[in-house]
Amino acid sequence: MEKKNKLPLITNLIYGTGDFGFSMNNSIITAFFAVFMVTVVGLAPGLVAIILFVGRSWDFVNDLLVGYISDRTRTRWGRRRPFLLFGAIPFGLSFVLLWLSPNFDQTGLIIYYSVAYIVYEALATFVYMPYFALTPELTSDYDERTKLTSFRMMFNIIGSLTAYILPLLIIGNNWDIATSRSVMIMAIVAGALAAAPIFGVFLGTREREEFQNQAVPKFWPSLKAAFKNRPFVFSALMYLATWMTIVVVESNLQFYILHIIQRRDQNIIIMISIFVTAIFALPIWNWISKNYNKRMAYIVGVAFWAAVMMVLILMSPATPFWLVLLLCVMAGIGVSAAQVLPWAILPDAIEWEEWKTGERNEGMFYSLVTLMGKAGMAIAQPLALLVLQFSNFQEGQGAVQPPSALLGIRLVIGPIPALLLIFGIVMAIFYPLGRKQHNKIVEELRLRREARKLKQAEKKPLPGVRETV
Numbered sequence: 001m002e003k004k005n006k007l008p009l010i011t012n013l014i015y016g017t018g019d020f021g022f023s024m025n026n027s028i029i030t031a032f033f034a035v036f037m038v039t040v041v042g043l044a045p046g047l048v049a050i051i052l053f054v055g056r057s058w059d060f061v062n063d064l065l066v067g068y069i070s071d072r073t074r075t076r077w078g079r080r081r082p083f084l085l086f087g088a089i090p091f092g093l094s095f096v097l098l099w100l101s102p103n104f105d106q107t108g109l110i111i112y113y114s115v116a117y118i119v120y121e122a123l124a125t126f127v128y129m130p131y132f133a134l135t136p137e138l139t140s141d142y143d144e145r146t147k148l149t150s151f152r153m154m155f156n157i158i159g160s161l162t163a164y165i166l167p168l169l170i171i172g173n174n175w176d177i178a179t180s181r182s183v184m185i186m187a188i189v190a191g192a193l194a195a196a197p198i199f200g201v202f203l204g205t206r207e208r209e210e211f212q213n214q215a216v217p218k219f220w221p222s223l224k225a226a227f228k229n230r231p232f233v234f235s236a237l238m239y240l241a242t243w244m245t246i247v248v249v250e251s252n253l254q255f256y257i258l259h260i261i262q263r264r265d266q267n268i269i270i271m272i273s274i275f276v277t278a279i280f281a282l283p284i285w286n287w288i289s290k291n292y293n294k295r296m297a298y299i300v301g302v303a304f305w306a307a308v309m310m311v312l313i314l315m316s317p318a319t320p321f322w323l324v325l326l327l328c329v330m331a332g333i334g335v336s337a338a339q340v341l342p343w344a345i346l347p348d349a350i351e352w353e354e355w356k357t358g359e360r361n362e363g364m365f366y367s368l369v370t371l372m373g374k375a376g377m378a379i380a381q382p383l384a385l386l387v388l389q390f391s392n393f394q395e396g397q398g399a400v401q402p403p404s405a406l407l408g409i410r411l412v413i414g415p416i417p418a419l420l421l422i423f424g425i426v427m428a429i430f431y432p433l434g435r436k437q438h439n440k441i442v443e444e445l446r447l448r449r450e451a452r453k454l455k456q457a458e459k460k461p462l463p464g465v466r467e468t469v
Contacts, residue, residue, distance in 0.1 A: 007139050007148060014204030015138065016151035018084075021194025022128045023159030024166075025095050028190055030250040030377075032167055033098065034385060036183060041101060041109060045389045049382035051110055055117025056378035062125050063374065064223070067367020070130045071222065078207035079363070080130035080137070085202045087127035092195030094120040099187035101180040121374070127198060129370055133362040136347035137207050140445075142438050146289045146344040150282045153340040155197075157282075160250075161275035166190060168268050222364040225357055229365075231433040232349035236369050238431070239342035241424030242302060244376040245417040246338060249309070251381045252412045255388070259401050260409055261324055262317040273325050277332025278339065285337050289344065293435050298341040298428045305334020306421040313414035338421075345431070348438050355441045380420075384412040 037048045066083075073079045097116040104112060135152075139145055170186040226232055257263055257270060288297040308330045315324055346369060354360045391408025394401055401409075 006141075007144055011138065011205065012148055012151040014200055015134065015148065016153075016155045017197040018131050018155075018201035019152045020155040020159040020162075020197050021092075022124070022131075023156040024163045025124070025159075025190060025194045027160040027163030027250060028167060028186075029098065030247055030381070031163060031254055034251060034381070035254055036099065037113065040180065040183065043106070043109060045385045045393060047106070047110060049385040049389070051113045051117065052385075053378050053382045054114040055121060056374050058118045058121060062122050063129060063367040063371035064364070065367075066125050066129045067133070067363035067365075067370075068222065069363070070133060071361055071363035077202075080134050080207060081202050081205065083127055083130040084198050087123065088195045088198035088202075090123045091127045091198070092191035094123040095191040095194065096184070096187045099183050101183070125370065129367050130363065131198070131201065132343075132370065133366040134201075134205060134207070135343075136350040136360075136362055138205065140351060140442050142348065142435050142442075143290050145347050146286055146294060146340075149344040150286045150340050153336075153343065154279055154282055156339060157275050157278045157336070161271060161279075162193075163190075164271035164275075165268060166193075168271075222359075222361040223368075225353055225359070225361060226365055226368050229349050229353050229356070231352050231431065232346070232365060232368075234427050234431040235342065235345045235349055236372055237427040238298065238424045239346060239369055240372045240376050241420050241427065242338040242342050243373045244380040245302075245305075245420045245424075246335070247377045247380045248384050248412055248417055248420070252384055252388075252409060255393075255409050256312075256413050259406060260313075260317075260413075261315050261319060263321070263324065266321060270324070270328055273328040274332040274335060277329045278336040281333045281336035282340055284333070285340055289341070294341055294345045295428050295431050295434070298337065298345070299425050301334055301337020301341060302421045302424055305331060305338060306418040308334055309417050310414045313410040342424075348433055351438065351441050351445060352433060354445055384416070387412055387416075 034045070034048050034052070037043045037051070038045055043051075070079055070083060073082065075082050077085070094116075098113070098120055100112075100116075102109070102112055135145065135148060139148060166189065167186050170189065171182045254267075257267055263270060285297050285301060288300070308327060312327055312331065315327070346365075350360055350362055350365060353365070388405065388408045391404045391411075392402055393405040393408060
């Protein structure tokens with residue numbers, strides 16, 4: 001690969017920071033929103049499941065619209081960057097709405113949190129879907145995309161780590177005694193921290209002009225093209241499997257820490273051990289991807305993570321803390337692979353599409369991926385909560401959990417995530433696009449563009465010469 005095709009370090013860093021806010025806010029919601037509504041607001045897990053399902057179901061339409069609109073956008077700032085400029089502040093403010101504690105009856109609370117969640121997801125999609133679609137537009141190189149995604153995932157994981165530390169610093173270790181005021185302070189701080197880096201991405205990245213000048217795509221052909229794209233379908237299913245795993249684990253990890261191993265006082269240490277390890281493990285997966293391929297790195301990484309999660313369910317309050325910490329470090333290695341590799345694999349399908357049809361529909365492709373992720377979240381987290389509901393999990397502050405509820409927590413931490421990851425591994429085995437084939441496609445596309453430019457130049461009259469009939 002020629003040096004001129006490599007992205008500068010500063011571009012990798014600036015682009016990567018954009019995912020900090022999305023990751024932090026979404027991880028706070030995934031890890032603490034159900035705990036907040038069950039423990040502080042006092043809603044039953046089954047009612048919380050309804051709220052989450054209703055709120056996320058709107059994104060089945062929302063994602064496709066935003067992706068399609070961004071593909072058709074043509075401005076002096078590009079196709080994606082205007083969404084970052086105008087969406088950052090509304091995105092931060094909408095997060096705060098989720099953590100208000102209005103004095104409504106049970107029906108009013110269900111309606112309020114459902115609407116607040118719809119507003120948040122709509123405004124978040126307005127920003128992060130175009131942000132994701134920037135990845136294939138910044139570089140078309142197979143390995144550079146893994147590197148760019150590794151930087152993005154580094155800040156993604158830092159955001160996830162912050163998502164656990166920030167609430168614990170402001171609210172404390174014990175949600176049983178959390179106050180509405182402390183929760184609101186946390187929400188305001190998190191909303192501001194999430195919005196700020198998005199402006200940096202707008203200022204510090206540039207979209208490639210050849211994509212800006214392409215014909216405006218139509219909705220239905222773009223949608224059909226995505227489902228005919230085999231690399232996209234398999235990579236999207238890989239992403240779906242790992243994302244659903246992350247959602248299930250994140251949304252129940254606090255229940256595991258509080259009720260299974262009963263390590264309330266070591267909560268922050270456990271979170272740090274997982275996510276800091278995940279950050280330092282990113283170069284490992286980058287190296288494996290570069291020296292072998294992304295598909296093999298994914299299979300090894302998520303299989304390792306599945307094995308660790310099955311061991312974690314055997315832990316108890318009597319387990320030595322050093323052993324718990326060791327397993328958390330090992331889990332962090334697997335989390336790192338699950339975070340970076342699906343996102344590094346997805347952009348390669350864009351070139352496949354351009355190679356087959358002559359069109360690039362990054363917005364539509366990434367909107368479908370985020371849509372699948374949200375559909376997975378809308379299914380995975382409510383189902384995990386229903387497992388707790390049917391296992392007789394006791395809501396409210398200071399509740400003591402029966403043995404059946406402890407079994408339910410173990411199920412959503414070990415076997416269920418492991419089955420999801422096995423599905424992802426099966427999809428990776430049949431993934432059809434490797435490094436050599438992708439490099440050939442990129443080179444052929446380069447030659448096509450050069451031929452197109454030459455043909456256009458030949459049609460233009462020479463300066464100072466008038467065409468005659």
